Every structure is written in structure tokens, then in C-alpha cells.
Ligand SMILES: *[C@@H]1O[C@H](CO)[C@@H](O)[C@H](O)[C@H]1NC(C)=O
Ligand SMILES: *[C@@H]1O[C@H](CO)[C@@H](O)[C@H](O)[C@H]1NC(C)=O
Ligand SMILES: *[C@@H]1O[C@H](CO)[C@@H](O)[C@H](O)[C@H]1NC(C)=O
Ligand SMILES: *[C@@H]1O[C@H](CO)[C@@H](O)[C@H](O)[C@H]1NC(C)=O
């Protein structure tokens with residue numbers, strides 16, 4: 001069971017910026033982040049300070065994407081942080097071991113005694129938040145939206161589904177990862193396929209309705225999920241489609257991790273600042289049990305293998321624009 005320790009919050013002035021490329025931005029991006037956070041960690045907010053032994057044997061999993069010592073993405077975050085600190089910080093003592101674990105893709109925690117204490121102490125630094133955000137963007141969010149742009153996706157729901165898949169399954173082209181699922185989805189279209197979304201993609205030379213494409217994508221993704229067609233991610237996106245919530249403007253109706261309807265709103269935010277309006281009930285309506293108890297299981301994304309989960313990728317320009325000292 002994935003349990004969170006309390007995060008240390010840092011009051012700060014992150015700057016919101018518009019994300020230059022197409023793909024998710026602003027309110028729809030906020031909603032996408034909240035939604036995926038619910039699937040991954042049972043709360044709409046990113047957890048910068050969480051650190052614990054990974055359920056799936058990938059070493060320590062920590063931070064907003066459950067960056068793992070055994071998959072290499074944690075080492076990327078720490079190298080990025082070293083860039084901001086001049087290389088002398090609480091993680092320096094672990095550099096040799098972390099580089100080796102990343103190289104070997106080893107989940108061994110030997111030589112990493114005190115790593116989670118270090119992680120939790122670093123989280124008081126905005127530089128560390130920026131480092132997490134930069135790697136989150138680089139490995140997960142940006143690649144997911146590049147795939148979306150290349151497909152010509154225009155609807156928030158499909159852009160968000162690609163982001164969520166990158167987080168859960170990695171953003172590589174391998175089978176079961178985002179790019180592999182897209183490839184299988186495209187291969188399934190062998191004729192023009194109309195629909196009601198008013199957005200038409202060009203797939204294999206055919207005209208394919210964007211929501212018809214997304215529905216197929218979700219069906220194919222389900223094949224790789226432990227829970228198959230009952231995967232909460234797949235069910236919730238199918239629910240959003242059933243409500244015809246294609247373009248997100250302010251609120252969306254979703255399913256929580258218990259399969260109960262609830263709403264997400266852009267009045268809330270995925271960023272865990274103390275002065276932000278966060279309604280912890282926002283995601284679950286009447287079905288809140290479990291939402292704050294982190295009932296969802298988690299696994300970790302790998303930068304090398306087609307990974308299991310990887311929390312988000314997101315970052316939008318938000319992180320990129322955030323403060324480097
Ligand atoms: C850190 O800085 C080096 C040198 O400027 C750069 O090549 C690298 O991409 C930066 N980021 C990481 C994660 O190493
Ligand atoms: C996936 O494959 C496409 C071409 O088939 C390529 O353009 C893209 O860069 C690849 N993406 C990744 C993440 O490897
Ligand atoms: C598609 O366009 C038609 C005609 O403009 C409109 O009635 C319909 O509501 C649109 N559908 C969506 C999902 O936006
Ligand atoms: C598919 O749709 C395109 C227009 O989007 C059209 O030009 C083409 O003739 C259609 N093909 C078939 C087989 O209907």
C-alpha cells in the first residue's frame with residue numbers, strides 16, 4: 001500500500017506561464033494534472049516530499065512522479081538539482097551509488113541509508129521543486145504532448161489521456177508504453193471513421209473522428225493495465241467521453257478511484273501551496289472514502305523500460321518557468 005508522509009510545503013511565487021506548444025495548457029492542464037494525481041496518489045495535489053520504498057521493487061520512489069532510484073529518473077532529478085546547487089547538497093553523498101543503480105536499473109537500497117530524510121529535507125528548497133518539475137516535463141509531460149500534437153489531437157480529453165498514459169506507462173515507443181499504444185491504435189483504423197467530436201484526424205490516410213480514435217486508444221491501453229478494462233484511469237476517461245466532455249473549460253465530471261462520480265474544477269489546483277484554495281472533496285463528491293487515504297496502488301515509471309507508472313509529466317510551462325535561483 002502506498003502511503004504518504006506529510007509533505008513539507010514551501011510558500012513561493014511560482015509563475016504561471018502559457019505553454020508555448022499546442023496541447024494542454026491553463027485550465028485543461030490543471031484538470032489533467034488533478035485527475036492523474038487522483039489516479040496515482042489519491043489526491044489532486046502533487047506530492048513533492050513523499051519518499052518511500054517502491055512497491056514494485058524499483059528502490060526508493062519519491063516526489064511528484066515517484067521518481068525511482070532503480071529506474072534512473074530519480075538520478076536525473078538529483079543531477080538537475082546539483083546543477084542548481086553547484087553540486088554540493090544533501091544528495092552529493094549518494095551520487096556514486098545513485099549513478100550505479102540507474103545504470104544497472106537496480107532497486108537495491110544498500111548504500112542509500114538516509115536517502116528519504118535527504119529528500120524530505122531538500123523539499124524545503126524551491127530549487128528542488130524546480131528540479132523535479134524539469135525532469136517531470138522532460139520525461140513525461142512534454143513527450144506526451146508532442147505525441148498529441150503529431151497526431152493532431154485538439155480535444156482536452158484526448159490530450160489529457162495521453163498525458164495520463166505517459167505517467168502510468170512511460171512515454172517511449174515500446175509495447176505497452178504511450179508510443180506503442182498509439183501505434184496499435186492507429187493500426188486499427190482501416191477506413192474513414194466518423195463521429196460527433198467535430199475534430200477529424202488523418203490516420204493512415206483515413207479521416208478518423210478524434211473521439212473514435214481516443215475510444216480505441218483506451219481499449220488498447222486497457223490490455224496492458226493490471227485491472228484491464230476495469231482500470232480506474234480507463235473507466236474515468238470513458239466516463240468523461242460518455243458525458244461528452246471533450247473540450248474542458250472549467251469543470252469536468254469524472255470517476256474517482258472507487259468508480260464513483262465526482263467533479264474536478266479549475267477553482268482548485270494541483271500545486272500544493274498553503275495559500276491555494278484546495279477543496280479535498282472536489283474529486284469525489286459523495287464518494288470520498290479513500291480519496292485522501294491514497295487508496296490507489298502505484299507503480300513506478302522507468303526511463304528505460306516501458307514502465308509502469310510515472311507520475312506525471314506535466315509540467316507545463318509552469319515548472320519550466322518556475323524559479324531557478
Ligand atoms: C546540468 O548542467 C549540465 C552542464 O551545463 C547540462 O549539460 C545538463 O543538461 C544539466 N542538467 C542535468 C540534469 O544534468
Ligand atoms: C517514437 O517513434 C516516432 C516515429 O515512429 C519518433 O518520431 C519519435 O521520436 C519516437 N518517440 C520516442 C519517445 O522515442
Ligand atoms: C459539433 O458541431 C455541431 C454543429 O456546429 C454542434 O451542434 C455540436 O454541438 C458540436 N459538437 C461538439 C461535441 O462540440
Ligand atoms: C474518406 O474521407 C475523405 C475526406 O475526409 C474523402 O476524401 C475520401 O473519399 C473518403 N474515403 C472513403 C473510402 O470514403
Ligand SMILES: *[C@@H]1O[C@H](CO)[C@@H](O)[C@H](O)[C@H]1NC(C)=O
Nearest residue numbers: 252253261262263284285286
Ligand atoms: C458534478 O457537477 C454536475 C454539473 O454541475 C452536477 O450535476 C453533479 O451533481 C456534480 N456531481 C457531484 C458528485 O458533485
